[in-house]
Amino acid sequence: MEAKNLKKYFKTPKGMLHAVDGVNFKLRKGTTLGLVGESGCGKSTTGRVLLRLLEATDGEVIYEGKNILHLNSNEMRALRKEMQIIFQDPYASLNPRMTVSQIIEEPIKLNKLIKNKEERFIKVLELMELVGLSERLINTYPHELDGGRRQRIGIARALSLNTKFIVCDEPVSALDVSIQAQILNLMKELQKKLDLTYIFITHDLSVVNHFSDEIAVMYLGKIIEKAPSEELFSHPIHPYTNALLSAIPKLTIKQDNEQIILKGEIVSPINPKPICRFANRCIYAKKICKEKEPALEKVCENHYVACHLFKE
Amino acid sequence: MDSAYIQNIEEIKKKYKKRSQTREVWRRLKKNKMAILGIIILSIFILTAIFADYIADYKTEAIRMNARERLQEPSKEHWFGTDDLGRDIFARIVHGTRISLFVGTISVGIALSIGGTLGAISGYYGGKFDNIIMRTLDIILAVPSILLAITIVSSLGANIVNVMIAVGISNIPGFARVVRAAVLGVKDQEYIEAARAIGAKNHVIILKHVLPNCLAPIIVYSTLKVATAIMAAAGLSFIGLGVKPPTPEWGSMLSGGRAFIRDKMYIVLFPGLAIIATILSLNLLGDGLRDALDPRLK
């Protein structure tokens, strides 16, 4: 999977909203890319564009050698079997009038993977077992469940097809730590077993650190830093990444208040100027930051950053 | 998967699959006393329609003129009195059940299926589609139903089916608007996107995901429109486009008796009550059904 200069703009009354503005990344099979960043920076939009749930404004998405943005609707539908998404808000993404088993069964039925009713039912039970939903829940509706179970329905649905690639949009944000841990473990196991590729979107940095092989930090529609997890956590370069990492609530009782609290106006994503988008909140900002847009450049092996300052 | 688990499947199925969708709805409906009342009233009407011939003889009581028994007040012999042709109003209501229920439900059915489809399409796709469909319906809305009915009946002939078509067509824009408004509220939900993500085609999405979530206003509107349809059909029979006299039919009984409203109230009262009871039962049932179909209200 590869994204090349991916762009998604929304039309708004005030102008073009650059939700995703030239995102590039490459993803090896069987690995996980973590996507973090401020809320509203375009993470979910990126995920949607990758799956063509939204039509990209520009750019290419290359999946197994094909640019899927040029496929017609039938070809695309065929491909959907392999590419799935777990939505950010599990409740909203489940049809309130369908039972758990219907929701999980639907993709199988629609894609005619298993024609036999019996077998399909067995498959549903298997999937439920896989994500840890007890069979008791077959006939329950999403609203009767708590956030954790809802989230798992979403996961089971994503896995019901011959999935190879999943965009996980904050799959664990609604969960308590224990269930979060269960789910994360499950997803990791599945990745190993089925050689899945994930894009993992989250706010929770400890989770993303734990889960991803590589992390991309987004800010206002752009990737500003990208590195393998360990590298990023140990040597963050971009000032925003630094701020982010410092803000993680620590489990220690007495805080030494060294958090970097960001100040300053957030730049509007509508028709942004070609300058560093973080510049006016950046404590290190220089003149050049407000004049030129930094490009994503290589710092060391696999570590990329978009900042005018890193060279210094 | 381990085989013990698979073996359990039959058992699991027995345990859980029993609660099929319809059964589930029925189970919940049963708990709603008002809905049950609605079902009972409606069943009485349906049974009346089926067994009308056993309740009152069509030839001798419902349609035979009896000049000597004109305009009799309700009595033991004629429960609901007699009309201006000396026919037994009770017998006419009993036999009228068939036609009125039929006309009411079928014409609403026609309007609902066509109007609903158009409304759903125009709401779901939006943009140009929406504009074209809705403006076209504006045009139909402006054509008075009488004119429409005259045309349909004169080109297709005067029979009950064509009356239903006429009433149905003139109700299409209304249903389209109601459905469209409801669809607009649902189509941007995330579960619709989720359905697209698993490769569902648009028509599947509309049918399986959008419409079931728009049921409430549709049910409310449909159950009410049955009354209007019965009366609209009667209005048509007045200008000669409805059922052929002397076939009994509630709406025509109601409008035919308008001259008697001051002295012989019962002539219009009973057909009116029959319509009210029908609509009441449909509404009770509709309310119940809406609640039963909404798993969130469990």
Add this chain to the structure above:
Amino acid sequence: MNNKILEIDDLVIEFRTDDGVVKAVNNINLSLDRGKTIGIVGETGAGKTTMALSILNLIPKPPGKIIQGSINLDGIDILKKTERELEKIRGRIVSMIFQDPMTALNPVITVGEQIAEVISIHQRIGSKKAMKKAEEMLEMVGIPRERISEYPHQFSGGMKQRVIIAIALACSPRLLIADEPTTALDVTIQAQVLKLMKELKEKLKMSMIMITHDLGIVAQVCDEVAIMYAGKIIEKGNLRDVFENPKHPYTEGLFNSIPNIDNRKVMLKPIRGLMPDPCNLPKGCSFCDRCDYALEKCANEKPKKISFSHTHFVECHLYEVEKDYKLKYIYNRE
């Protein structure tokens, strides 16, 4: 004056649904001192939100029903008040930040009006003045004044959450209930919001109930912690008690489930199994099915409250048998 802002006594709340009775809150006792913050942590569905709502007497009835217990808020017996009287308490003495910011704001009223409303109700000031105050509140939570006349849909999730916080704080309540107030926020904004709350708490001597899944947040802002499981408080103590010396196996499990930010290679160790069906709670300890330490009597007998200090107690059979029982305690802080 009573030093307790809140005393909940033996509270039981049930939801009567078609499928059975959901026992959401079971015999909860809780008290909170003025100016203190208690963190409530627990699995999804443990009954945290339900308990919080009961303090405002806002349990949806039906299907909800308060079976027994009393709630004493600042000397007022909440459950005995009429709806009229409650109107005066809600928003002024106690207010709440709701869990789901996406749906908690009225989509057709401007955010400014929604904030100003609570002010004009309780402070009896003109709508213009209330609007002024609302602007200040908005700024306080880090949203520019100019956006006061915008509608919720024009705000991002995080901004909406901040509006709800502003509403809750507008009348300087004596007790603030914050139900997962930062789930939709990224960590930098989360830090901002938490800081704001802390400041207010100090300035106004406000007490706070902080419901969250994030133990890091608890560590940052709370004085006390209560761990809830299946409608019960199974462990409660001050921060140090619980963080440094967790007693309940569930508490231990929670800590073990947190990904270690410094060592990403460690496999997560979730608590095995799932929460019991709240319609059908086990006879004994609700956690017993998932507990690695379960004793025989755990399955049949409800555990009693065991105190370790005047602040720290736990409900677990383990300590009835052996007061110094040591959990295996895999969790490794730093």
Add this chain to the structure above:
Amino acid sequence: GTKEESSIEGSEKQETTNEANTEEPVAKENKDEIKIALHTDIVSLDPQGHNDTTSETVSFLLFNRLFKLNTDFEAVPDLVEEYSQPSDKEWVLKIKEGVKFHDGVEMTSEDVKFSLERSKKSPTVQHVLAEIEKVEIVDKYTVKVTTKMPFAPFIYTLVHAGSSILPKHYVESEDKWNNPIGSGQYKFVEWISGDKIVLERNEDYYDKDNMGMSKKIVFRVIPEDTSRTIALETGEVDIVDTLSGLDAPRVKENPDLDLYEKPSTTIAYAGMNVEKPPFDNVLVRRAMNYAVDKEAIIEVALNGAGVEAKSVTAEALLGYKANDEYTYDPEKAKELLKEAGYDGDLEIEIWASGDIRKKTAEVIQANLMEIGVTASIEMFEWGAYLEATNSGKQGMFVLGWTSNPDPDATLTPQFSKESIGAQNRSRYVSDKVEQLLLDGRAELNTERRKEIYNELHETVMNDGPWVPLYVSNKVLGANSKLQGVELSPQGLWNLHKLHYK
């Protein structure tokens, strides 16, 4: 109160009721304004642009004709001072001098010539004066009219609203009949379509003996029967132009109101298409005449407000002859049917349109059931009905005809060969009748004409293209204090006489 045919009888009663009800709210504030409820709006203010009785009611007040009808249905001179007939086909008419239109312009023979010629050209009323060949001006007040052939009903055609004398200068102006000017007792004030027509008295009316009696007349359009009666009861109107038979007893019993009833010239009939089986068989047609229970129809459709029709015109018309042979006799009808070769296996269609005709058809249907004929009723919208009953596909159909005073205007369109495809909807052809019709038109001697038409009635009834059903009564109600209510077979009459004491 009750009034039978005219007001004379009722006026005695008046006094008794008057005293009893002095404080009744019915009392009018403005006694000089008479409010008349019409059951339908007028079609047009142009007397040559309408052909219906309601419009006539109004235009008779606005315009004069050369002749007018008296209450006995006889034509008497109105504008005409004197007239003579120099030859069979020539009429010399001299109008009164000094007749002024509402704008003060005097009426002259120019206007007469203009009006009669315009009438001939008007699509709506051209049939009325169709027999006129030419109109010539003799002098300022005299015209000479030449008919195409000797034409007995000539004077009667001149009483028709279509023969009103209009001011030439106005008609040729640009006003388009928005503010019509006539010479009648009343002047036009306004017409709000669908609502009301307001007229005020013409103080300069030429005939001082026949001046309008009240200052103002307001016609209100009240289409719904019940509402109309109620308006009368509440005193919102003083008189209604028609009353439903159902409401008649109520008005009768009301001491403040008077009921007026008089047979009209409107006959209802069930026509049969003589070209189409089974009605091509005279026996079947006669059988129908025996099978129908006319009394029941009057009861059901008119609520009693009518009389049985015994021939093809109303009794009031010249030359009427009742047929007493046909009575309600289902047995006889069955016999005739058997004779005609039908034995309980006859199926026919009855066509109808409108509520009253529907009820009529239902009664006929029930009657026919008794003699083993199965009839199904086909209902039509009015426009479609008129077309359909001209198509030749009709079997039995229910219709009516409102006659002008002269029998020719009724009988020729209905029974002449020429009007097949038009008014002769039963498509009846008979050489004898054809001859009688021609004779009747040409015969100027009333007695002899009467005989001709007597024979015609006999012949037609014998051939039975119709089952004449009933002649409806003109029923109307008025405030009992209202004076001068007159009723003609065509309805309200001499409205200018209406007034309060």
Add this chain to the structure above:
Amino acid sequence: MIKYIFNRLLMLIPVVIGVTFLVFFIVSLTPGDTAAMIIGEGATQEAIKELRTEMGLDDPVIVQYGRYMKDLLTGNMGDSYSNGKAVSSEIASRFPNTFKLTILSILVSIIISIPIGVVSATKQYSIFDSLGMVLALIGISMPSFWLGLILIIIFALNLGWFPSGGADSFKSVILPAVTLGVASTASITRTTRSSMLEVIRQDYIRTAKAKGVSNKKVIRKHALKNALIPAITVIGLEFGVMLGGAILTETVFSWPGIGRLMVESIQRKDTPMVLGCIITFSVCFSIVNLVIDILYAYIDPRIKANYE
């Protein structure tokens, strides 16, 4: 927004063209000969034929349509076939009545139905709820002539408070407005109730309560506005029904409105008048629909965003 309104108003042109086209063909399909209808009883065949030719009724429909449209473009709706009056002046004289009646009826309807709907929803399954429903259903099942006559008998005949008909004073519009309004209450009540039921279960209602907002105010300020969207859709539809469907009420109350004019014209096959009425209606409907759409936007800012 202004652009949106302008665009929608522009859409009136195709709608009017569509309506006239459709009606022209529909009328040409209906049976009955216009010329024969005009002349009435006693006409000869030749006269009818002559008149038909004179009026251009023998031309192909499309030619007639073209002729009509040409006139219409110059603002001329033609003259009535039956009485020669200008259609535009006839409609101008009647339209204010129709408008007055419709507006008042819809007001009556709203005043009755919104409160009933709200109470039914807030007290679901209570006696109020059932009573509200039965009342609403009686309203919809009762033909307007029935209610109209009953009102006339009570309020005009027995009490003498209002006139029994006509359009003379403001008083005369009350009874017809009530009659017409009651017929529409059912749909509006039921819809309000149904959407209200949905809204009062929403989280933001809970938020409002938590703020200490009184119950009444929660309903009035927070719930009602949100529940109004479906109700307004139906109000718009009922508005249309009232505009065009007031025929029975107009008849019973001798109300000189367009509905009656239209039906009478249809029966007389008075095509220009029919067209005039229908064009008036279609413009009204379109404007009503536009107003409804604007109201949507006014009520719900999310919808407003779509218009800009």
